[in-house]
Amino acid sequence: MYDTNLKKFYIAGSFRYVSLINELSARLESLGFTRTYDWTKNGKADSFEKLSKIANKEYKGIRDCDFLIFLFPGGKGANVEFGIATALKKKIYLLDLTNEIQDFEKTSTFYYLDNVYRFAGNVDDFPKFIEVQEVKVD
Template sequence: MKYYIASSFANIHTVREVAARLDQSGCQNIYDWTASSVANLEDLKKIGIHEKAAVMNCEVFIMIYPAGKGANTELGLALATNKKIVIYAMNHDILDVAKTSSFYQLPEVTVVFGSITELTSLVLNGSI
């Protein structure tokens, strides 16, 4: 299974842990943005090109929440292209009307709370 994980640099350790567990199970990470460095706008452009292609070519889109503006843009791409979508919520702000997004509440989005083991099991079992 091909997957892509969107989030923010604040969650880099969680992104890497989820990716490592999925990779150990034979899955393929389409693009690992955590290995990127950004020094200028050209770097951001290159990363954006890779991230867009990753979303378009993945089978499962995973977002680690809370996430940044780029991850939310990627979520929009995933929704528009009918990807399987799972959001791993590391807090319950996603349930707070004042802090959440209407797009997180769509029926085609699966929100997961709990452990990384529970998240990866759900993804690997195709339960999303």
């Protein structure tokens, strides 16, 4: 069996979901996963220098993760993070908070890439969904 301590994740989402993001992170960490970077502690940047520092830390967090969690709908930054993870060929777990992903008129083609695992259901069941996918028996 894989050791979940070896699996690292990054969560991309909007600042409006900070409590949910931190709750999901705590639940995943209780399962043995490790968060690569907690951008929720940054607050709002007030200079280009701070934006640059934050951007580099977030990029490193995405680069170093085994999988990315994307809370949909996400803001501008979360969508960029989704794109970076896609370009880096990371596995992406998409939590659809609005059921728009299943609405053909509102969804995006990129949410249907082979590396994207979509989840629309009870938020409480989402960490278990990830655990089942990530913890495999050899």
